[in-house]
Amino acid sequence: MTSPLFVFDAAHDDVPVNRDELRAGWTITLPPALKRHAIGAMRLQRGDELQLSDGHGLRIDAQVADTQNGLVKVSEFTTEERPVTRLALVQALAKTGHDVEAIDMATQIGVDEVVPWQANRSISKWKAGRTDRKWDQTLVAATEQSRRAWKPTLDECVSSKGIVAICRRACVHHELVIVLHQDATATWDGIERKVAALEQRCLDDGKPRTIYVVVGPEGGISDDEVGQFTDAGAEVCVLGANIMRASTAGPVALSLLSRSLGRFV
Structure with a gap:
């Protein structure tokens, strides 16, 4: 099954993601609205896989690490180019x-x-x-x-x-x-x-x-x-x-x- 994807707004959601510094093993705290969606509404549990994107080509593969605090651990990431x-x-x-x-x-x-x-x-x-x-x-x-x-x-x-x-x-x-x-x-x-x-x-x-x-x-x-x-x-x-x-x-x-x-x- 394809992992659910969630779009965050890097300018307003206070997600600490710097493309130049992002690496596997990072732990990211989900913003409140995204946490409610992923963990509250979709019932994702510890170990469940998900994807995060800034809507500008960045795709982050991650796993839920802590449902209480909305923490996810980055496994890998890619940057996709826009079509010409x-x-x-x-x-x-x-x-x-x-x-x-x-x-x-x-x-x-x-x-x-x-x-x-x-x-x-x-x-x-x-x-x-x-x-x-x-x-x-x-x-x-x-x-x-x-x-x-x-x-x-x-x-x-x-x-x-x-x-x-x-x-x-x-x-x-x-x-x-x-x-x-x-x-x-x-x-x-x-x-x-x-x-x-x-x-x-x-x-x-x-x-x-x-x-x-x-x-x-x-x-x-x-x-x-x-x-x-x-x-x-x-x-x-x-x-x-x-x-x-x-x-x-x-x-x-x-x-x-x-x-x-x-x-x-």
Whole structure:
């Protein structure tokens, strides 16, 4: 059975982990919230194995040494590199939690970056200090669920003008922005050819690049927004004949991209 993984925030959880000094045999004191989760809720006992991660590539294999004081002993550790070709989900705010469902599934699939988008037709509104905390908690939980050493970065919420800026920047850096739209005529086959060319460019020069998947709210992306994104260099395509929910379209596209990039084997 795969050991459960727990993500800690090195900046706020007061976990004494210095990558340059970390070594096998170290004893780490779990922060209170992580202790409650691992020992209180999951009932881990002395000798049980677990993994710790800072969400930035560090993966620590450890064993519970003292349940009373929340002590774990490090057995080994590794540092995982981020992919050179990265995946980002630009998710429009959606009602009834469809946006949160989308970023949950996207994290499990392997998305590297999440960009909240206040689209023209978004009914839900971004509330700083509340919505961002909920989204971040969702990313942490999904990272732990999928046993990832990298937690997706959560960007600031952007307007449609912000998406235009992302498209223009992507053109400069030879990146790719894919806008999913039900009325588009371009199909996924053409997108895959562009993805293959981008990946080859990354392999040739070693520079990281991002593929952005833009998903609209329940009411869809407005024609005005589609026009702005297209003029700024985005690729607009349709996934298939079926119309998907705001919670589904992004994860489906990310799954197809992950397969094309060799992340799914």
